[in-house]
Amino acid sequence: MAKPRIYTTTALVLKYRNYGESDRFITLLSRELGQFQSFAKGIRRSTSKLTGHLELFYKVRISLAVGKNTDVVTEVQILKTLNKINNSLNTVSCALNITELALNVSTEGPGNEIIYDLLDQTLNRLNTTDESNADKLLAYYQLNLLFISGLSPEFNECVECGDKLTQQDHLYNAASGGIICPNCAPKQIGSLVNLSVNAIKVLRFIENTDIESIEQFSIPENVISQINDVLNMHIDHHTDKQIRSRSFFKGVK
Ligand SMILES: [Zn+2]
DSSP, X not given: OOXXXXXXXXXXXXXXXXXXXXXXXXXXXXXXXXXXEEEETTTTSTTOTTTTSSOTTOEEEEXXXXXXXXXXEEEEEEEEOOGXXXXXXHXXXXXXXXXXXXXXXXXXXXXXXXXXXXXXXXXXHHHHSOGGGHHHHHHHHHHHHHHHTTOOOBOSBOTTTOOBOOSSXXXXXXXXXXXXXXXXXXXXXXXXXXXXXXXXXXXXXXXXXXXXXXXXXXXXXXXXXXXXXXXXXXXXXXXXXXXXXXXXXXXXX
16 A cells, blocks of 8 residues: 555654754654654754654654655654653763664564564663663664574574583683584683673573663673673674764773
8 A cells, every 4th residue: 555645753862963954854753664764854943843853762643744765754753752761971881782672673664563662661760760770771782683693692592512501600602603612612712702601690680670670680881791791702703784873982981
């Protein structure tokens, strides 16, 4: 069925790019329509009715008119601003990382419902929770997104021989997609990263828990940072695009 000339959807703002003197291209993710780009004419003029309505992480009800190349924003109603995310540099950095991942894995059209729900849920929690939980929520999001994409890392058995892993520190290999047991480690080529027994336990916990429980669960800072490093490596290796916001914020922390 052809799109009507003007249509409305609920969407999250993932990215924008200024254009000309006062316009902006805005990329959004809708539960029904998937990822789409829109053109917000005059949005950077202080007199525009769109000004301040399509900021990063906002959840909006948006109406668009079908355009020649890009559909044009006609009306926006803000459903949620998520402004609290911007109060902490670390929380913003996690939120940018999360939206960038959503940009990379979501597609145009239907089939993005789970990606949308996960993003919506995680951004909401980032906006509500204490900033000390941001890194845990990032790990939760990354693990779940990998699961949705069928790219989960293996933390329960050796990816080479399939043996169940004993409770100890192990080595992770991005190229193999998971943990390598001590017997198989010497035969590995490529870089191996140490994953402590605590980090492995926490990864298994996050894999099997809901978003509320993870905020209650206390995880030492060095463990969560080790986990996020391994998940970043896994994502870099197994998805096509590198996450730009991550490298941008690396120097800030
Ligand atoms: Zn093995």
